[in-house]
Amino acid sequence: MTKVQLKKALNPLMLWGLGVGYVISGMYFGWNLGLAEGGTYGLAIATAFIILMYVTFTFSYTEMACAIPKAGGAFEYAHRGLGKHLGFIAGIAQNIEFIFAPPAIAAAIGAYLHLVYPSIHIMVFAIGAYLIFTAINILGVKLAASFELVITILAVIELLIFAGVTLPEFEMANLQLNPLPNGYEGIFAAIPFAIWFFLAIEGVANVAEEAIHPQRSILIGFGSAIVTLVFLCVLTFTSAVGVAGWEAVVYPEGSTIPSDSPLPLALSQIMDNGHVLYKLLIGIGLLGLIASFHGIILAGGRATFEFGRRGYAPKPLGKVQSRFRTPANALIFNTLIGIIALFTGATGEIITIACFGALGLYVVSMFSFFALRRKEPAMERPFKVPLFPFFPLVALVIAVVALLAMTYYNPILAAIFFGIVAGSYIFFLLFLNKKME
Template sequence: MDNESGKLKRSLGLRHVVFFGLAFMAPGTVFDTYGVAAFQSNGMIAIGYMIALFVMLFTAYSYAQLVKEFPSAGAAYSFAQKAMNPHLGFLVGWAILLDYMLSPMISALLLGISLTAYFPAVPMFVWIILFVIVITTVNILGIKFAANFNTFIFLLSLVAFVLFVIYAIKFLLNGGGVGTTFSILPFHDKEVQFSGLMGVVPILCFTYLGFDAITALSEETKNPTKTIPKAIFIIPLTGSVLYITATYLLQLVYPDIRSFVDPQSVQYNIFYLIGGIFLKTVFVGTGIFASTISAVASGSSASRIMYAMGRGNVLPKKIFGYISPKFHTPVYNILIVGLVALSALFFNLTAATSLINFGAFFAFAFVNISVISHFYIKKRNRSFKGVIKYLIIPAIGAIFIFSLWLNLGWHSFLLGGIWLMIGFIYLVNQTKMFKRPPEEVFSEASEL
């Protein structure tokens, strides 16, 4: 891990890693996506999250298996590179960069839109620039500082969530909504078509993106082969408790889903209904917090993926492989992520979201396949237990993710395909028409 500039520092424990992943997931997005998802499916979003969790746990399992074997900062990039093929590994890393690099930009754009609505006299570009400066500074100051910052902000968001639960229960007990706190409506409704429910599962799966990002912190985590796998499961399970609780109460409070005037902002109507301007204001503030911690987490992950590529000379090492001796962070990469986030000044939100979905699902599919390639094919773990662990479970995960990937819109495939083509052209040039493999990413496995 040593290089001419410095090295990453192991300073993160299980608590830091879990909160870091939860920050990336930004559980508060459950409120932002609820209206659209509920309107499209006519309800039962709580059971939809259970289905989404079931789907994502297969991929979480594959990440956990691979991080034990390859605990490096490259995450999906390193997994596919070492388990399958160096060239394919580069393309997988190139794809997942879409997720990590564009997430801060989306956070900046959403925050800019929100604050401009409340302070119309202040131009949106001012909020976006200030936001990018803050998240870039936090990430440069060190991973421990960033993790503690994310933990603090996430706990504030959790307080807002508890307030919502209290106000919702009080509203229901006073006869509002369905008039009861116990109902099977969010889990079973004969008027809801199963096909309609399954149609929104990709949207719900999107809210789980983040459990994977912590694998990029392997070289900054104490005892990563034990800590990271635990966190990989704790994060989606914890998020699911919040998601299911929130959507259960949202549907009971406002059961007439078809009356939504604007599904994208219905959550603020519900907050005002049960808690007045106080609760609505609290959640506007929470949205700012969620955008901040999600951008810090995704920016950290993106910079570590680029560092892994730079360290191995897959990307120019002097820039991408540089670690600040003072802060022990890949400063140049963090600055690059900040510059990409500034594209929120002119980028289209729909296009950016499409790219993130494309990149994440593409990489997830190959992470599942990497388990089969490494453990079942290369290491020949083909006992009865091995077949289940290293063939059946990851194969199911790959099929689930590939199905979600195929259901993405044409924007995703057009823009994602262009991004992959750029990466492919760079790879062809870097490997001299595949006459030599990309440089191997150095593994610290021997040091762990």
């Protein structure tokens, strides 16, 4: 009996929409918390290094994604290059990233809608979002990707309108107001919030198996997505902080508690909250959150699916739903874990754990890159990373430094992350290792 396969339905434009959509919520909330840690200069320096990491990493990752277009992404490459044990480590790190990022975004969606409908509890909106977008993903990848493309384009347009409104009020002096409040240590403390600007871009590789002409489509989708995101990151950071300084987009007036809404705070410096443009921009701001939430659910489902298909997790997670040809079991499993995480109410901590997962993934992926180059030099590589070995080496070094810095500044969360990895690995050794092919 022939196994049901994932459906090939994604073109380069859809892959661009997914790549940008996975990440774009990072432009709308979360990044400004890095200003409280490092100020304008601290977050800017951290972001510059993280941009360098993501550019070099993305090109290196694209080489592997084009050569091995599988839904598992990172752990598929690690399995082949480093063996099943490090393949498991790459896979569990990837799953932690993709499972823990959506609850943080769902909480932001719930908080946003709660402002509009205060009589309805935040959790109702957050759980409702999970159920709706998991259902869309189960119904078909083309439907999911088409929906993602539309809301991503609208979210990008909104950021461009935001910049168009705020840049006329930009003053260079505002970037120099208390620019390094916590000294040079603030640079390292700001790292997870710089990562939040780009977290999950690598999810493009997880839909490679569903791409039409994957070798060509992945290269175009990945490359155009990272260029778009770097541009939006610099534009949003500069236009928001340049209006009235970093503190104006971190602390609401009369409060010492950091806000999750930097763009509305920036707009409030130049127009009344009753202004039609203010209401328009805030009204469609929800789309940026939805784009990332929906997109990461899509990518995370593929990562968990391949984990099960490969034997790193229980086999039912690796089954394809016969009617819609989507990884329904994996999507439902991730949603259940995400909803449990939602009930902790620890949004900031969840973001940081997701960042730990991402950095763990990046480190093992770059070791996999070098291993594959050494072990399989004759492998067909439709795309080769430029400036080898400089690009993958730079990505590896920055990822290692960022992981060490985050561990130093977040020891308890680091212990939780490494505890999850260790516990999962022990479960793998005891119950799944001998059953693998």
